[in-house]
Amino acid sequence: MTPFYVYLHVDPEGDVFYVGKGNGNRAWSKNRHPLWTKYVDNFGGKFDVKIYMDNLTEDEAIYLENGLMKQYGGQLVNWQNPYLEITSDVYLDYWAKKKANESNFDEVKKLELFDLLKAVGLYKKMIEKMIEYERKNISTSTKYIGKAKVVWEEYSKEQESSKSGKIVFLDRLTLCLKKLKLFDQIYKEIEEYLIVFPGAKKEPDIERMLKRAKG
Helix, strand or coil, X not given: CCCEEEEEEECCCCCEEEEEEECCCHHHCCCCCHHHHHHHHCCCCCCEEEEEEEEECHHHHHHHHHHHHHHHHHHCCCCCCCXXXXXXXXXXXXXXXXXXXXXXXXXXXXXCCCCHHHHHHHHHHHHHHHHHHHCCCHHHHCCCCHHHHHHHHHHHHHHHHHCCCCHHHHHHHHHHHHHCCCHHHHHHHXXXXXXXXXXXXXXXXXXXXXXXXXX
């Protein structure tokens, strides 16, 4: 059985910003999540690797990793950190709501054949629900501290500005509005959508929807 080790990533100012377990060359790998990359980029990509303890079983490594994460807590940029207020439960709740909302799409699309007004109402509700779970400000509910907090807040803002949402909801909504000849409302729906999901401005579908508003 290949032995495991537990390692620390330390920035040039001497602060531990990541705790991990692995074997082989994992500790030196730069193939990490975006938050880790953003943190390291602030130091020109420089960081030190310290092997905290090696020749461990995987269970021993998990136990030690967990203890070190508790010790360093909010200064870490680990994607999963049980010692931050934001835990996997928050992500599970997000994905559950997202999946439940999107599962209604096919049924609402079928409804377009029989009741356009009802379909419009349901598409609007789907967009409202999407805004609710997408807009949840995770960054304010965390216990990041110091440099990790600054990096997390910058990352969160970047994510917000690039969100485009499930644009197919808006696509079907505007199509229904066109069939109902409610052209002014198409502009209104698009404008409101882009306020919440500015990243959608780059989507070619938006141009097609705007043309629908012209009749």
